[in-house]
Amino acid sequence: MSDTQIPTCRWGIVTTGLISSWFVADLMMPRTDAKASHIIQAIGSSTLQKSQDFAAKFLKDHPDQKPALYSSYQDVYNDPNVDCVYIGSPHGFHKQHCLEAISAGKNVLCEKAFTINAAEARELVAAARAKGTYLAEAMWLRHRPMVTDLRKLLYEENVIGNVFRTTSDFQMYVDVANLPPTSRYKNPSLGAGSMLDIGVYSLTWAILTLEPEAPGPREKPKIMAAQSFVDGIEVTTSLLLHYPDTGRQGVVTSTTERRRDESQIIATIDGTDGFIEVEGRVPSHPTSFTVYPKWGSDDKKPQGKKYDYSRPQQGFIYEADNTALDLAAGRKESTIMPLSETVRVMEIMDEVRRQGGTVYPVDQA
Structure with missing residues (x-):
């Protein structure tokens, strides 16, 4: 993180699907009320071509953004210049991707739903606290x-x-x-x-x-x-x-x-x-x-x-700003969506699924 008047966060983007494109597009839009500065430091996908195509499409009007482009997610986790990893994969992969990033010592902002169930969420919380890394659920609605x-x-x-x-x-x-x-x-x-x-x-x-x-x-x-x-x-x-x-x-x-x-x-x-x-x-x-x-x-x-409250951005910018502020202050979780609240919401959805009859393979593990 920088020591300028507003903090700078260097992001590593994991997966190049729709939600990641929305996140990056929001961060690149000009603003007059910015609480933080954002750099797309690295982009990781399952192939190098996908990372290249993503950067060409969503960063074409931003020559100042020169991310490292990788053919794997692990390369993003290992990049020493990445301050925080944004995980935009489907929620079925969140536990795996978060654990890999945490193991590499990276701070993580992970899309919703945070995990498949509350047990997985608690496992991620424990891993982040043991490693001393920042971890937060990207429930962007709460940050608006x-x-x-x-x-x-x-x-x-x-x-x-x-x-x-x-x-x-x-x-x-x-x-x-x-x-x-x-x-x-x-x-x-x-x-x-x-x-x-x-x-x-x-x-x-x-x-x-x-x-x-x-x-x-x-x-x-x-x-x-x-x-x-x-x-x-x-x-x-x-x-x-x-x-x-x-x-x-x-x-x-x-x-x-x-x-x-x-x-x-x-x-x-x-x-x-x-x-x-x-x-x-x-x-x-x-x-x-x-x-x-x-x-x-x-x-x-x-x-x-x-x-x-209409504005050009979709709304991802608010969670990105707040994450940058959290990291600059040395916090290990979000002040807007603390980990205890993430787990509580997952527990509520577990109970909904229990009553409704939805059972996922991981529930029986």
């Missing part, structure tokens, strides 16, 4: 400024009174029945199913809006869940979270059986004095939210106040 502002409105300004319910639904169409068994969307060994892939975002909206900041361990809500399957692969999950101390409820759903319009309400937070609608393309890509007063006696929707 709009989430910070929304939680302040909910629990400091109490703009809708006492929050009592949140609903969130993530829809994405995947033709599971006609996919080859090697597809990550159909391979149980790779964590196939809507819950780990997209349902974690709906779940995160519920957690973020139903749980105020509090000292000590977070309360684990009671869970009631059901899942549906196509060819043995979970395609629809519905779960109800219930917080006994407050009576709050979260209605969380995900499906790969249909797709909504591009613009939609992705979450609704209900309070005793009003409600908030979060807008965006899907729950992972919020762009705004609108605060409404309580419904009147007629059927007309009340006038609301909209808070717009």
Whole structure:
């Protein structure tokens, strides 16, 4: 890390798929509010050609970026100039790739879902702490400024009174029945199913809006869940979270059986004095939210106040900035998504799968 006014993080990118392309593209966009400076130091893929193609496509307008291009992930882990490894592989590979990076002494920011189950997550936490490396889950939704502002409105300004319910639904169409068994969307060994892939975002909206900041361990809500399957692969999950101390409820759903319009309400937070609608393309890509007063006696929707957070970047830049700040401060985990919270969310999803009937090979190991 540099000693300039804002920290610099030199990234090693592991895998060259869609999510890695989004991450790199976000980091390369010009900003006036940067909290950190980012360098793409290394790119690793299964072949050198893939790394070269990735760099040519996503760094072509950035001649100052001259990453080392590798034909393996291990070369990225071994690169002494890499400050932090970004792991963008499917979640079925996260445990392996994280352990390899940690073993090489590298700091790691790993995509969601962090692992297949909570046991794997706890194994990674233990490995990172034993090695003394930074480890964090890249749940980029939690790092967005709009989430910070929304939680302040909910629990400091109490703009809708006492929050009592949140609903969130993530829809994405995947033709599971006609996919080859090697597809990550159909391979149980790779964590196939809507819950780990997209349902974690709906779940995160519920957690973020139903749980105020509090000292000590977070309360684990009671869970009631059901899942549906196509060819043995979970395609629809519905779960109800219930917080006994407050009576709050979260209605969380995900499906790969249909797709909504591009613009939609992705979450609704209900309070005793009003409600908030979060807008965006899907729950992972919020762009705004609108605060409404309580419904009147007629059927007309009340006038609301909209808070717009649209900007060119998709939102990965916030987690990248915060990771750089964590590393510069010498922290070993995220202040936004601490490892205890990552494990707790994995435990919740384990229970959802237990009730719903989804079993992965690693669960029986």
